Amino acid sequence: MWQAYAKAGLTADPQEPELAQHATDRALSTLQTGLTRLREDGNVIKGDYRSDPRVIATTPATTPSAVTVQDCMDTTRFLTYTAAGVLADDIPGGRRAVRATVIQNGGGWKVSSFGVQAVGTC
Template sequence: MWKAYAKAGLTANPDEPDLAVYATDPALKLLRDGLAGYQAKGQVFKGEYGSTPSAVEATPAAAPTTVIIADCLDSTNFLVYKASGEKADDIPGGRRSTSATVKSQGGVWRVTSFAVREKGTC
């Protein structure tokens, strides 16, 4: 999901088709709304997220349909730029504790919700 979001951020495209491959509402809406906000301000973002997700819970245990994933998302090399190519600000990214709920829907796993905590939480 984060790679699709980074790809969409290159043009701040809330309609990037890859987003729906990895996320569904309400997570998908949250991603799209964020991108639309950047687009409205004439901003894009560039860089890569560092991510090492791990499943911390799966239910039901015998045949999981819901998995909770924990991560420490590293946005150190992920920055916001103006359309002109200049940095939008000098605020560096950082490491943030994240969690996501992933559900199997029709045999396809997608993120249904996620939380990204403030910088320095992991």
């Protein structure tokens, strides 16, 4: 999902098809809303992030249809820029706690919801 978001962020495209391949429900809506705001403001997202997600719970415990994933995403180099390539703000990236719910959806798995915390939360 984050790779699709990074790709969409390069042009602030809320309709990037890869988003719907990896996200659904509230997660997809959240990503698309954020990209729409970026586009309206004339901004894009550039750079690299680091992610090392791990499953911390399954529901049900056997033959799960949902999993909870926890991550400490490093956004130090994943920042918002103007279309001209200048940093759009002075908000630093950094290490952020992320928790997501991933569900079985149409024979595959998709992120249905997620929360990204402030820099310094992990």
